[in-house]
Amino acid sequence: MFNEVLHTIPQVLIDGLTLGAVYAVIAIGYTMVYGILELINFAHGEIFMSGAFIGTAILLVLTGIGWVSSLPAIVMLIAVLLITAVLTGFLGMGIERVAYRPLRNAPRLIPLITAIGISFLLQDIVRFIAELKKGNYIVTGPSLFTHQLSIKASSVSSIFNDATIKTSFVIVLVTAVIMMIGLDLFVNRTKWGMAMRAVAQDRETASLMTINVNKVISITFFIGSALGGATGVLFAVQYGTIDPYIGFILGLKAFTAAVLGGIGNIRGAMFGGLLLGLLEMFASANLTLLSHGIFGAEYKDVFAFIILILVLLFKPEGLFGKPVTEKV
Amino acid sequence: MRLKKSLALLLTGGLAASIFLAGCGSKSGDDGKSSAKVIKIATQTPLSGGSATIGEAIKLGAQMKLDEEKKKFKELGFDLRLVPYDDQGDPKKGVANAQIIGADKSILAVVGHFNSGVAIPSSEVYEKYAIPMVSPANSAVEVTSRGLKTVNRIVARDDFQGPAGAEFAVNTLKAKKIFIIQDKTAYGTGLAEAFKKSAEEKGAEILGFEGITVGEKDFNGVLNQVVSKKPDLVYFGGIYAEGGLIIKQAREKGIKVPFLGGDGLDASTLVEIAGDAIKDTYITSLAGDSTKSEEGKKFKESYKAKFNKDTESYSVYGYDTMGVVLKGIEDAIKANDNKMPARAQVRDAVRGVKDYQGVLTKVSFDDIGDNNFAKVFIYSFKEAKYPAELVGEVSK
Numbered sequence: 001m002f003n004e005v006l007h008t009i010p011q012v013l014i015d016g017l018t019l020g021a022v023y024a025v026i027a028i029g030y031t032m033v034y035g036i037l038e039l040i041n042f043a044h045g046e047i048f049m050s051g052a053f054i055g056t057a058i059l060l061v062l063t064g065i066g067w068v069s070s071l072p073a074i075v076m077l078i079a080v081l082l083i084t085a086v087l088t089g090f091l092g093m094g095i096e097r098v099a100y101r102p103l104r105n106a107p108r109l110i111p112l113i114t115a116i117g118i119s120f121l122l123q124d125i126v127r128f129i130a131e132l133k134k135g136n137y138i139v140t141g142p143s144l145f146t147h148q149l150s151i152k153a154s155s156v157s158s159i160f161n162d163a164t165i166k167t168s169f170v171i172v173l174v175t176a177v178i179m180m181i182g183l184d185l186f187v188n189r190t191k192w193g194m195a196m197r198a199v200a201q202d203r204e205t206a207s208l209m210t211i212n213v214n215k216v217i218s219i220t221f222f223i224g225s226a227l228g229g230a231t232g233v234l235f236a237v238q239y240g241t242i243d244p245y246i247g248f249i250l251g252l253k254a255f256t257a258a259v260l261g262g263i264g265n266i267r268g269a270m271f272g273g274l275l276l277g278l279l280e281m282f283a284s285a286n287l288t289l290l291s292h293g294i295f296g297a298e299y300k301d302v303f304a305f306i307i308l309i310l311v312l313l314f315k316p317e318g319l320f321g322k323p324v325t326e327k328v
Numbered sequence: 329m330r331l332k333k334s335l336a337l338l339l340t341g342g343l344a345a346s347i348f349l350a351g352c353g354s355k356s357g358d359d360g361k362s363s364a365k366v367i368k369i370a371t372q373t374p375l376s377g378g379s380a381t382i383g384e385a386i387k388l389g390a391q392m393k394l395d396e397e398k399k400k401f402k403e404l405g406f407d408l409r410l411v412p413y414d415d416q417g418d419p420k421k422g423v424a425n426a427q428i429i430g431a432d433k434s435i436l437a438v439v440g441h442f443n444s445g446v447a448i449p450s451s452e453v454y455e456k457y458a459i460p461m462v463s464p465a466n467s468a469v470e471v472t473s474r475g476l477k478t479v480n481r482i483v484a485r486d487d488f489q490g491p492a493g494a495e496f497a498v499n500t501l502k503a504k505k506i507f508i509i510q511d512k513t514a515y516g517t518g519l520a521e522a523f524k525k526s527a528e529e530k531g532a533e534i535l536g537f538e539g540i541t542v543g544e545k546d547f548n549g550v551l552n553q554v555v556s557k558k559p560d561l562v563y564f565g566g567i568y569a570e571g572g573l574i575i576k577q578a579r580e581k582g583i584k585v586p587f588l589g590g591d592g593l594d595a596s597t598l599v600e601i602a603g604d605a606i607k608d609t610y611i612t613s614l615a616g617d618s619t620k621s622e623e624g625k626k627f628k629e630s631y632k633a634k635f636n637k638d639t640e641s642y643s644v645y646g647y648d649t650m651g652v653v654l655k656g657i658e659d660a661i662k663a664n665d666n667k668m669p670a671r672a673q674v675r676d677a678v679r680g681v682k683d684y685q686g687v688l689t690k691v692s693f694d695d696i697g698d699n700n701f702a703k704v705f706i707y708s709f710k711e712a713k714y715p716a717e718l719v720g721e722v723s724k
Contacts, residue, residue, distance in 0.1 A: 008552050011581075015548035138569055140600050164582055239545045241573055241601045249543050284549025288536065297550045298512055298539030 005286050010163035012285050013278070018169050018238060020277020021176035025231040026254035027261065027269035028183060029224035035264035036200045036220050038108070042115040043095055044228055045251020046122035049244060051088045051229025052236040053126050055080050056141035059236075063142045073144050077171065077237065084233050085226035092225020093218050101214070119247070127244040138243045141236050144168065172234045179227055180270050186223070187266060196220055200264070253280075260308055262321025271320060279304045365668050366407045369394065369653060370429045371646075372422060372440030372450065375414035382642050383442055386464050387412050388635050389646025390439045395634075397654050404661055406668075408654075411435065415446050422446035426453035435459065436674045437653045439646065444468030447479075454478045458671040460678040462653050464645035467591075467614050472696045478675050480697035482649055482689050483614045484704050484724075486515075489590050490522025492704035492722035493563065493612045497523075497588055498530040500706075500720065501610070503561035505533050507554050509547075509574060511566030512539045519590045520565030527563075535559050540570060547574050551581050560585050567592040572601025579605035586610060594707070596714040609709045610719070616705045617718040618644040618688045627687045648686030655684050700724065 026048050033041040058080050099114040130137045187193040198206040199216045207213045235250075236242050253276060261272025283300035295302075311319060371390050373383035394410050401408045413429065415422040422441060429435050430453055438454060438461040441447040447466045454461045455476045463471065463481040472479055484492075497503045506527055510520035517539075524534055535557040538550050551574070554562060562578065562585060564571050571593045578587070587609040594613045599606055618624035618639065627647065631639050656678030660669035663677065684691040690701040703723045707716035 004556065008556050011552050011555070012549075015546070015552065019546050019548075136597060136600075138597055138601065140603070143603065164580070166580055235545075239573065240576060240603075241545065241569075243569070245543060246545060249541070281549045281552075285552040288538065288553065296536075296538045297553065298541070300549060301541070 004289055008285050012281050014163055014165050014169060016278035016281035017274065018172055018277070019281060020274035021173050022231055022235055022238075022250070022273075023254045023257045023277050024270045024273025025176050025179055025227050025234075026250060027258040027273045028180070028266055029228040030255050030258040031261070031263055031266055031269040032220055032224045034258070035266075036196065036217060037100070037104075039100065039111050040115065040255070041100075041224075042112065042251070042255075043099075043118040043122065044092075044224070045247035045254070046119040046126075047088050047092055047095075047225045047247075048228040048232045048235070048250065048254075049242070049247030050091060050122055050126060051084050051232025052242045052246065053130065053139070053232070053244070054087055054229065055084045055233030056139055056236045056242060058083060059141050059144075074171075077144065077233075081175070081230045081233050085230040088229025088232070089222040089226035092221040092228070095225075096218060096221040101217075119251075123244045123247070130244065138241060140241045143240055144237055166238075168238045172238050175234055176231070179230065183223065183227065184266065192216070192219060256305070256308060259318060260311060262318025265318070265320045268318055268320030272318070275319075276304060276308075279307055365405065366409055366434050367401070367657065367668075368409045368411050368432065368435040369650070369657075370411045370413055370435050370438045370440075372413045372415045372425055372429075372438055372446075373442050373646075374417040375412065377417050379417050379442055382465075382640060383414070383417075385640035385643040386439070386442060386646035386649075388631070388637070389464075389639075389643040389648075390650040392631060392634060393647045393650035393654065401654075401658075404658075404666060406661070413440075415441055415443075415450070417443050417446060419446050419449045422450040423453055426450040430454070430457035430459065436657055436669070436671060437462070437678065439464065439649050439653060441466060442642070444471055447471050448474075451476055451479045458675050460653070460656065460671075460675040462649045462678065464649040465614075465642055472698050475696050477679065480652075480678060480693050480699075482645065482652060482686075482691050482699045482702065484702035485698060486518070487522055488702070488724065489612050489614070489704055490519050490524075491526040492706075493523050493588055493590065494526035494530055494532070495722050496610070496612070496706050496720060497561050497563065498527060498532050501561060501586055501588075503527075503532055503559075503586075505535050505557075505559045506561045506563055507535045507557055507559035508537045508563045508565070509550055509554075510537070510539055510564070511542050511570055513542060513566065515590075515592060516566035518565075519592070520563065523563055523565065540566075540574070542567070542570060544570075545573060547577055548581070550574075551578050551583065554578065554583055555581055562587050564589040564593070568595045568598035569601070572598045572606075575602045575609055576605045584608075588612075591615075599709070599712055599714045602712070604712050606709045606712050611707050611709075611716065612722075613705050613707055615641045615645075616688050616703065616721070617641075617715075620718065621688075623687045644686075644688045648689045648691070651686050652681055652684050652691050653678060655681050 029044045033039055095118055099118050100111050103111045127137045130139055187196060195211045195216050198211055199213055203213055257272035257276045258269045261268025280300050283303035284297040287295050287297055287299055371387045373386045374380055375383050391410050394408055398408050413425040415425055438459055442465045444466040447463055448470055451461055455478050460478050465483060466481050467483055467486045469485050469487050471481060508520050508524055510516045528534060536553055540547055540550055564574060564587060571589055575587050589611050591613040593611045627644055628639050631643060657674055660674045660677035664673060679693050682692045692700040694700055703721045705718060706720040708719040709716045
């Protein structure tokens with residue numbers, strides 16, 4: 001039995017890392033906003049979804065006018081990622097301005113409800129536009145990076161089976177890692193990052209130190225949403241097919257990842273996302289084997305969430321979170 | 329959207345008004361010669377809303393058959409008339425229409441419905457009034473399994489799709505080791521379990537029976553299991569949105585074996601999602617392909633000539649259903665010495681129809697109203713193109 005689990009490990013690692021990288025970058029969006037406002041921005045999953053649609057739309061238009069074949073795919077992907085990131089960044093800023101800022105001093109529950117409202121709104125706007133343009137809200141983009149690579153894991157040790165990866169996997173992983181490292185540098189090394197951390201620590205004191213709090217919060221939303229939107233593009237490239245409801249399940253999982261890593265902690269969110277992706281993929285590939293057929297792959301979420309509960313029981317602040325004393 | 333809706337409303341309103349006016353017109357005309365007794369047959373299909381295309385196709389098919397038979401019934405001394413009702417694909421509307429139909433004494437039979445969810449409650453009303461209903465499209469098991477005397481259908485039942493798929497997989501595709509994936513919904517799991525049971529009886533080995541979650545996009549975990557188990561066929565019980573992605577991701581993992589699924593995969597979106605990966609995929613479906621046979625081609629041409637529209641897959645089912653209904657009524661008239669039969673007589677005569685040969689279907693009802701000759705059709709995707717190619721059919 002153990003051998004059989006080992007056989008599939010290379011492939012499980014690859015698939016788990018892909019899914020995990022997507023979770024991780026979305027989780028960053030949740031964790032940044034929570035860190036600074038203590039608000040759970042439930043519309044973030046929908047921003048991710050909007051990003052996926054915007055990216056696919058741009059790709060479809062570019063394919064339509066024949067630029068896809070003339071430009072190298074990687075150049076085009078970078079262009080699409082940048083355009084989408086900027087657009088979804090502004091979308092996130094707009095949402096903050098309209099739905100959260102007027103309610104900043106309202107009870108904690110109120111912005112949570114507007115966040116849920118915004119997410120329904122975005123789902124249906126996107127569905128409406130997609131149906132109008134394509135006649136169907138399930139949209140399939142042009143396939144890029146479909147080249148298959150085979151990793152001869154069996155040559156390392158005969159226990160492993162060979163694994164195959166799509167080129168897009170490498171792209172998703174590399175882009176996600178670049179985004180995460182870039183964000184980490186931004187938050188820890190730049191002036192704006194310092195301002196962000198200051199606002200997260202104590203908004204009022206920060207404003208007394210001549211920090212423009214509103215601007216910092218806007219920038220936080222911009223960066224979180226831009227990353228979320230760019231991940232949406234990566235998701236669309238990796239899986240090909242998107243619909244307006246992908247944000248819900250993925251958003252939930254990413255939020256879980258953020259909590260697992262310690263909400264408010266950016267490195268925690270990255271780690272939590274990767275861990276959750278790996279756990280899920282491992283469970284769906286091996287649960288049947290481990291439980292002798294009693295539990296099938298459909299229990300992968302149960303498995304992942306049991307782990308989450310166990311972690312939180314012993315470390316309620318999450319894996320990377322620091323225990324905080326209540327702010328007075 | 330609003331514009332579309334109001335336009336649709338306007339059109340339906342116009343349609344309803346014109347039907348009403350036409351009805352009034354012909355009624356006042358007929359009152360003069362009271363010698364011809366009027367037999368009305370109702371259709372209940374969605375004429376507005378999302379399934380309106382199919383509902384309209386069934387209605388037009390039924391109307392075509394009725395118009396063809398008018399002369400024959402005239403000789404028997406009866407005037408045939410079609411009364412179309414719009415059930416809007418909504419159970420409440422279907423039941424309300426059924427009450428109206430029940431109250432109109434000259435309506436002797438109903439052709440409909442399209443949605444099983446509408447047919448089930450509406451048929452309770454038909455049963456009360458003893459109006460026979462023949463369905464051109466309902467496949468849910470409960471439509472007939474309640475044992476109502478009035479309810480019949482000419483298509484196969486859902487629970488026959490699994491066994492038919494198993495038959496095809498084991499005997500035609502020669503699959504020995506099968507891996508089953510299902511989507512944990514009532515439809516998907518039911519289909520997959522029926523397939524599993526039947527495939528095991530036929531001697532195939534089931535390597536795995538795994539579930540996925542509707543709405544997810546990454547199925548690599550389950551597919552890794554498929555890779556390590558090395559089956560020679562993968563069966564999927566579920567809908568095209570997940571099915572398309574599973575097929576695509578499986579091919580990317582190098583799983584080259586054929587895929588088989590139910591009518592939930594029968595949609596052009598499946599091809600759009602899976603793209604070229606769709607090759608070597610088979611689906612079972614309840615709807616047959618009428619374009620192959622001579623009669624089918626003839627039907628298609630005369631339909632086009634009459635209505636200036638192309639046939640939908642269900643047009644021919646509307647046509648054949650009306651044929652069965654009229655056969656039943658004719659039998660009832662003859663058994664009643666060429667006098668107007670009562671509804672209960674028509675009901676029993678329709679149930680008693682044996683070996684009726686329609687354009688696409690052959691019909692003999694069993695004691696709960698299922699068609700003994702109902703078939704499940706097997707389609708194969710040989711290239712990324714919809715609809716798929718008909719490669720076989722399995723009868724009961």
